[in-house]
Amino acid sequence: MSIAGKALVSLILALGLALSGxxxxxxxxxxxxxxxxxxxxxxxxxxxxxxxxxxxHIFARSERDGWFAMGYVHAQDRLWQMEFQxxxxxxxxxxxxxxxxxxxxxxxxxxxxxxxxxRIVERxxxxxxxxxxxxxxxxxxxxxxxxVLPVEFQAFRVKPERWKPADTMAWLLVMAWDLSSNWRxxxxxxxxxxxxxxERAGEFLPAYPGDKPAxxxxxxxxxxxxxPAVDALFAAYPQPGEAIGSNSWVVSGAHTESGKxxxxxxxxxxxxAPSLWYxxxxxxxxxxxxxxxxxxxxxxxxxxxxxxxxxxxxTNGDTQDLFVERVVPGDPxxxxxxxxxxxxxxxxxxxxxxxxxRRIRVRSTRHGPVISDAVKGAAQxxxxxxxxxxxWAALTxxxxxxxxxxxxxxxxxxxxxxxxxxxxxxxxxxxVFADREGHIGFIAPALVPVRRADNLAMGREPVPGWDAKYxxxxxxxxxxxxxxxxxxxxxxxxxNQKVTPPGYKPFISVDWFPPYRAQRIExxxxxxxxxxxxxxxxxxxxxxxxxxxxxxPVARAAKPATDAGRKAQALLAGWKGDMAMHSxxxxxxxxxxxxLTRLVYADELGALFHDSWDQRATFMIAVLKDxxxxxxxxxxxxxxxxxxxxxxxxxxxxxxxxxxxxxxxxQAGWEWGAVHRAxxxxxxxxxxxxxxxxxxxxxxxxxxxxxVNVGHFHIGDEERPFANRHAPSMRAIYDLADxxxxxxMQSTGQSGNVLSxxxxxxxxxxxxxxxxxxxxxxxxxxxAHTLVLKPLPPATP
Numbered sequence: 059m060s061i062a063g064k065a066l067v068s069l070i071l072a073l074g075l076a077l078s079g080x081x082x083x084x085x086x087x088x089x090x091x092x093x094x095x096x097x098x099x100x101x102x103x104x105x106x107x108x109x110x111x112x113x114x115h116i117f118a119r120s121e122r123d124g125w126f127a128m129g130y131v132h133a134q135d136r137l138w139q140m141e142f143q144x145x146x147x148x149x150x151x152x153x154x155x156x157x158x159x160x161x162x163x164x165x166x167x168x169x170x171x172x173x174x175x176x177r178i179v180e181r182x183x184x185x186x187x188x189x190x191x192x193x194x195x196x197x198x199x200x201x202x203x204x205x206v207l208p209v210e211f212q213a214f215r216v217k218p219e220r221w222k223p224a225d226t227m228a229w230l231l232v233m234a235w236d237l238s239s240n241w242r243x244x245x246x247x248x249x250x251x252x253x254x255x256x257e258r259a260g261e262f263l264p265a266y267p268g269d270k271p272a273x274x275x276x277x278x279x280x281x282x283x284x285x286p287a288v289d290a291l292f293a294a295y296p297q298p299g300e301a302i303g304s305n306s307w308v309v310s311g312a313h314t315e316s317g318k319x320x321x322x323x324x325x326x327x328x329x330x331a332p333s334l335w336y337x338x339x340x341x342x343x344x345x346x347x348x349x350x351x352x353x354x355x356x357x358x359x360x361x362x363x364x365x366x367x368x369x370x371x372x373t374n375g376d377t378q379d380l381f382v383e384r385v386v387p388g389d390p391x392x393x394x395x396x397x398x399x400x401x402x403x404x405x406x407x408x409x410x411x412x413x414x415x416r417r418i419r420v421r422s423t424r425h426g427p428v429i430s431d432a433v434k435g436a437a438q439x440x441x442x443x444x445x446x447x448x449x450w451a452a453l454t455x456x457x458x459x460x461x462x463x464x465x466x467x468x469x470x471x472x473x474x475x476x477x478x479x480x481x482x483x484x485x486x487x488x489x490v491f492a493d494r495e496g497h498i499g500f501i502a503p504a505l506v507p508v509r510r511a512d513n514l515a516m517g518r519e520p521v522p523g524w525d526a527k528y529x530x531x532x533x534x535x536x537x538x539x540x541x542x543x544x545x546x547x548x549x550x551x552x553x554n555q556k557v558t559p560p561g562y563k564p565f566i567s568v569d570w571f572p573p574y575r576a577q578r579i580e581x582x583x584x585x586x587x588x589x590x591x592x593x594x595x596x597x598x599x600x601x602x603x604x605x606x607x608x609x610x611p612v613a614r615a616a617k618p619a620t621d622a623g624r625k626a627q628a629l630l631a632g633w634k635g636d637m638a639m640h641s642x643x644x645x646x647x648x649x650x651x652x653x654l655t656r657l658v659y660a661d662e663l664g665a666l667f668h669d670s671w672d673q674r675a676t677f678m679i680a681v682l683k684d685x686x687x688x689x690x691x692x693x694x695x696x697x698x699x700x701x702x703x704x705x706x707x708x709x710x711x712x713x714x715x716x717x718x719x720x721x722x723x724x725q726a727g728w729e730w731g732a733v734h735r736a737x738x739x740x741x742x743x744x745x746x747x748x749x750x751x752x753x754x755x756x757x758x759x760x761x762x763x764x765x766v767n768v769g770h771f772h773i774g775d776e777e778r779p780f781a782n783r784h785a786p787s788m789r790a791i792y793d794l795a796d797x798x799x800x801x802x803m804q805s806t807g808q809s810g811n812v813l814s815x816x817x818x819x820x821x822x823x824x825x826x827x828x829x830x831x832x833x834x835x836x837x838x839x840x841x842a843h844t845l846v847l848k849p850l851p852p853a854t855p
Contacts, residue, residue: 087207087811088814089134094847097848097849100847104124105845106846111819114338116338118340118342119343120342121344122188126195129195130200132354135816136810138211139810142741147175148172153410160411161434168427168428168429168431170453174457179222182461191223193226193356194225209811233352237487238484240379242296244378245520246292247519252278253666254662256273262674266556267573284382287444289666296669304327304370305322306323306369306371306488306553308500309589313548313588319497320589321792322791323369323791324788325788330740331739331741331806332809333804333820334352335350335352345365348362348834349832362792367792367794367797368490369490373486374567374569377506378517380429380447380448381448383423387443395424405419405420406420419431425447425523431445459481462478462479472493472497475491484504485504488500490552492794493794498543498545500550501539507534508533508565509528509531510529513527517567540557540559540562551583552576553576555573574764583597598789598791601638602634602636605679606637607634623715638730639759640730641729644762645722652714653710655673655674657713658681658691672773675763689703734760736805737781737782738806740753740755755805755817755818789827798831800832801831806820807821
């Protein structure tokens with residue numbers, strides 16, 4: 059063999075050894091889940107029994123040890139996720155991701171999430187703080203064993219810092235921020251009013267069906283000054299889609315085969331890998347609690363204990379207001395108040411972007427942080443005389459949501475459970491519950507601001523910060539929040555629709571989501587005299603699109619001009635709106651509808667269209683059915699001709715057929731599931747195509763934005779317009795006749811380590827709406843692995 063040949067062989071052997079060594083090293087990042095390990099901080103031994111699905115069953119001799127063990131197993135299975143989430147809350151993503159994450163970091167620093175979390179922890183009651191500290195001690199006990207870290211840590215060359223209770227509270231605030239979107243709707247309403255005028259803006263952002271639109275104050279002069287800043291903010295943080303939300307319904311024993319309540323829940327959150335949810339069971343002398351936990355947070359957020367089960371959906375309560383603050387002329391450090399002037403509270407924050415340190419100036423007013431400073435374009439666009447501040451009810455050190463979480467887990471009856479919800483201050487959620495005694499109920503707890511009667515804006519648009527009539531007047535008393543207990547109908551449905559009854563007086567919101575999912579759930583509940591786990595499972599899998607059911611007559615009446623358009627239309631023959639994975643009809647319909655939305659309102663919106671392109675079903679149905687003369691939207695204002703809705707519906711088939719064939723090939727091969735894959739993107743490896751293919755979890759899925767089995771997609775996304783981005787991130791059905799028969803599923807798997815067999819083990823079953831059980835009786839658990847955590851013996855003097 060030649061010298062060159064020998065050198066090549068040596069190089070290949072060396073490379074092979076290096077790769078083998080790297081593989082062995084990274085493979086050791088899988089946690090130890092069998093045997094015994096001694097850890098500091100435990101009061102007594104804890105058994106962690108993992109079943110074949112990787113679900114931990116934690117058996118502890120005290121609550122404190124139970125929360126400790128929860129921290130330990132979260133760190134074992136989801137450490138990178140916890141680190142990434144903590145960096146989001148702290149505004150430190152740019153240290154890893156560079157410029158890409160700078161605006162997110164600046165927003166988190168401007169809001170002061172981490173600072174507020176620390177203040178909340180400092181004010182906590184002793185018991186809640188002790189529980190949070192026990193959880194942190196469990197995380198840190200794992201870190202103290204100097205484990206081989208998952209590959210993401212290796213890639214970014216970082217080591218996790220010790221966990222603190224403030225890290226838990228900060229993530230709860232981030233979750234509340236994600237579920238509180240009113241400020242973005244205020245921006246949208248202001249932009250559209252400025253562009254379209256109040257009447258047409260009211261059509262484009264319609265009132266809830268059956269509600270009479272209330273006139274808005276005329277702030278046109280103020281908005282003319284603030285519009286550039288608003289546009290920049292909206293471009294960075296667009297209006298949330300109307301189909302994003304969650305489902306929950308409960309029926310009393312009068313409507314079940316068992317004679318006891320059944321409760322179903324599927325929270326619709328952004329899909330990701332790993333899932334936001336981690337299923338777990340904790341058993342202590344106080345009892346059992348089982349369900350969905352959030353890595354980084356100790357308690358079960360959605361689940362059941364020995365006596366009750368509970369669920370949540372977003373209320374869409376108006377807990378945020380935007381204030382246009384006027385800077386004092388000649389004094390840029392002060393702003394105008396109802397009683398004179400006040401100085402901005404100012405602090406400096408240092409954000410490290412890669413190796414570069416950037417200093418930002420954060421200002422706050424009496425209402426809250428100056429959010430127009432948080433986005434570069436908005437800060438530059440804000441007029442010299444104005445800034446935009448945000449007031450958000452969650453940003454207060456009286457926020458006791460962590461105390462509420464622990465109390466909900468240990469509640470033993472509905473009285474204790476309702477009392478626990480007094481402290482559930484953010485986000486605003488519809489909490490639906492049932493107990494073994496047969497009671498069912500609903501309450502929407504949160505800190506919801508009281509607004510003055512002469513405040514005609516009522517949280518719908520940005521208001522002058524110097525006018526006292528727009529200031530909050532405290533919060534709605536807990537006893538006056540929307541609630542319903544043991545209704546005569548024997549059922550309660552919350553699917554982000556309006557939850558306040560006729561005549562309800564305290565103002566909660568006008569930004570309810572359309573009632574389409576709620577109406578379909580009510581229809582399915584009424585279709586059977588008695589329900590069971592099986593019927594509830596079928597309801598969670600329901601694929602009938604309300605949008606398709608409303609607009610199929612329009613689609614079938616269209617007259618496409620091209621062969622391709624007519625063939626696409628022909629796919630809808632006999633189709634009734636079933637958004638099944640293996641059918642081409644859903645793609646033909648959604649492609650047609652996507653083009654139709656563009657044809658209907660792109661011309662009116664002009665430059666605003668790109669940031670505002672969404673499905674907007676309520677508006678589109680009104681236009682295509684010519685409700686209140688709204689068919690005029692179909693006319694293209696850029697042409698001399700007067701286009702009708704029938705003309706645009708026909709043209710949409712021709713355009714969509716051309717676009718879909720370009721993207722997905724011949725129509726004979728079209729299947730909805732292939733293009734409607736779950737966007738279970740890994741954070742942050744999804745940004746790198748090769749790594750994304752290894753780390754992303756993307757099964758084919760059914761449904762659309764208006765099915766009970768939701769699969770919301772962003773039609774404005776030119777790259778992946780039909781990718782399923784918001785869906786049931788977790789599903790659960792609770793059987794109060796025997797809570798151990800309750801069923802669960804989440805969207806990826808238990809582990810966040812790509813090398814684990816549990817990284818994506820749920821994904822295909824989740825897509826098919828299948829379930830697992832998580833029994834609480836130890837004799838019913840089939841143990842696959844058992845790890846005993848033992849107290850570390852005290853050091854010998």
